[in-house]
Amino acid sequence: MLRLACVLVAVTACAGSGPPATRLFAAGAGECPDSSGCGVPVHDEPKFAPSDEAHDPAAPDGAPQPVREATCSDVGISVAALEVGNYASEAERAPVETKFRARCRTTKLDRTERQCVAEASDAVSVAYCAPRFWPQQVLSFVEATECAGIAQQIRDRGTSPQPRVRELWERQLSELQRSCEQDRWTVAFGECARTMQQAMYVPTYCQHVAPSLLFTRLQDRIAKVK
Known part of the structure; x- marks a missing residue:
């Protein structure tokens, strides 16, 4: 019992000895001034929600989105970009788009052909998709x-x-x-x-x-x- 009392006395003496603890901030600084606390609330709600254009709210999550069907207007825009360039002014592009939109309708491109032409990256690809739409580019094929x-x-x-x-x-x-x-x-x-x-x-x-x-x-x- 005497030995335990001595140990307690020694521990107490050590705890009270030595220099005082160093403070990172001066007294009163760096402390929360609000008696109700300074904790940051954590919200479970997501911080970002995609726009209606990026995500169809009616479609179930993870469901594949249908590919938008290319129209003759899309064909006109795409082919005009190949002919006059992406950096042409609107005034330069407009009549060319009108010409190819009308040609799309005149040649009666079907859904597959419209999609192919709208996604084509060069004149050869356009002619491959729909030769009657692009007769100025004649392709020869392997037998x-x-x-x-x-x-x-x-x-x-x-x-x-x-x-x-x-x-x-x-x-x-x-x-x-x-x-x-x-x-x-x-x-x-x-x-x-x-x-x-x-x-x-x-x-x-x-x-x-x-x-x-x-x-x-x-x-x-x-x-x-x-």
């Missing part, structure tokens, strides 16, 4: 009977020593041949595909001569090959 020969030329220039890679490449090459037969390869794209050195990367290295829609179709085909 389906030529595709097996093109595929063989690609095969002769590119392969892999690794069996698994080689098997995958053969499946991709078969898909390239089907694309050639079914997707209307332009002569320019076919020439690039059969002569380029990087034979295993035809879509990527020949993209510069591929109409937008053809390139998209090729990418979709190759992505499905496992």
Whole structure:
């Protein structure tokens, strides 16, 4: 009992000894002046809500939003930008937009053609989407009977020593041949595909001569090959 009392006395003496605690602020400074407290309230409500244009409130969360269908007005705007440039003044663009909007209606572009033309990035792609809409750009296409020969030329220039890679490449090459037969390869794209050195990367290295829609179709085909 005496030993415990001595320990308590020693602890008390130590606690009271030494210099006073250092204050970060002067007395009275840095302290909450409000008797009700200075805590910051935490709100559970979200800080940001997308606008009605960015999110359809009627659609369930996570549901895919429907793609807006391109109209002849969209076609006119898009093709006019290709012809006179994105930086043309409104006065310069307006008559060109009117011309191509009227041509869209006259040539009776269907939904798929309108979408394709509105998304086209160059004149070749526009002509590929709808030749009758863009007759000034005449495209030549590879005959389906030529595709097996093109595929063989690609095969002769590119392969892999690794069996698994080689098997995958053969499946991709078969898909390239089907694309050639079914997707209307332009002569320019076919020439690039059969002569380029990087034979295993035809879509990527020949993209510069591929109409937008053809390139998209090729990418979709190759992505499905496992």
